[in-house]
Amino acid sequence: MKKFKVFALLLALTTLTGCLSDDENYCSQTIYPFVTNVTGPEAALTGEEITLNVSFPIVSNCATFVGFHEGQVTSEDNVYTQSIYAAVQYEGCQCSGLTNTQIEEYVFSADEPGEYNLKFISGSSDDNTQYTYITKTITVSDPD
Template identity: 30%
Template sequence: MKNFRLQAAVIVLLVSTAFTSCSDDDNTPNTVTKTSLVTKVEGAVTGDINVEVPLTVTFSVDNNCGSYNKFIETAAANTKTIEVESKYEGADCGTTPTSKTVVYKFKSTAVGTYNLKFKKTATEFVTHTIVID
């Protein structure tokens, strides 16, 4: 009986491996991520504690396959350095850079003046200051 169970388990394992093996389908899109540069930030300059302040962030992508992926934040005291990460999916994307917009939501749990520095170039930033009352 133990031999039968072992043989059945081996057969099930082999069959399941055959059904889940990799296919040779090369049509899956390649996804690449990279940092995009911010050109403009618009929104309120004041806000309240624990209330989101939405900011419209305009950034540039290399071609029409580029889209927003996520924000990468580095915080130090009341200053946040923010980068936009874009993802590129697909083929036949063209070579014309284009602008995209995304909403960044800032929220603070303390009163103060906050400087949000969005990466414009390797050494320059678009700075947006928000005063939380």
């Protein structure tokens, strides 16, 4: 009977260790889908928040929108440029494979007047060495 209890304990620990292994991380990853459309206002006042609707595909029922990741802002002569990526987390190894278009709100605000080129990644070049973009230009001005 004592051998059976030891065997049962080892079996339980082995099963638990298998569940806690990194194997489940194999079926979890963050993807940056290519944006298919960006709509919203093209002008704003300094300090004003405006909302852009950003569309991108999500594959399967295993996906959850995480948020937008923003690249560094570059500026030259009151023209500001920033790359923006949509981030989607996929969880699970048994996904349906259905593709849906998801629309998420990107909130933009600027404290300085100028022209802002928001570059949403929409694809890559044929040789995968460069990204292509949907650029949304927003003119920000001071209130009168």
